[in-house]
Structures are given as C-alpha cells and as structure tokens.
Amino acid sequence: MTDLKSLEVGMDAPDIEMEDADGVVHRLRGYVGSKNVVLAFYPKDFTSG
Numbered sequence: 050m051t052d053l054k055s056l057e058v059g060m061d062a063p064d065i066e067m068e069d070a071d072g073v074v075h076r077l078r079g080y081v082g083s084k085n086v087v088l089a090f091y092p093k094d095f096t097s098g
Contacts, residue, residue: 062088 056063064078065088080086 062077064076066074066076068074077086077088
C-alpha cells in the first residue's frame, strides 16, 4: 500500500476501499477504465468542531 503522506500531484491514487451509506463496499480499482472518479475528503463533516 502507498504511504498516503507521500502522494504527489500526478501520481496514481492508491487502491482504497470504502463503504457507502447502504453498506455496499466499493474499491477504487473497480472503476478503472470504466468511469471518472472524484475523491473528496471532508474530515470535519459531521463532527462537533
């Protein structure tokens, strides 16, 4: 696995796995060559700070 602290512009994204609101698990590599994917991270959403 790629060390996320070492990511730089232009690098391939690491293969991540995330569960959606319905409990369905999605892996980034499942979309390679078939769809455009935008990853956005909001670490403070839904927190009290």
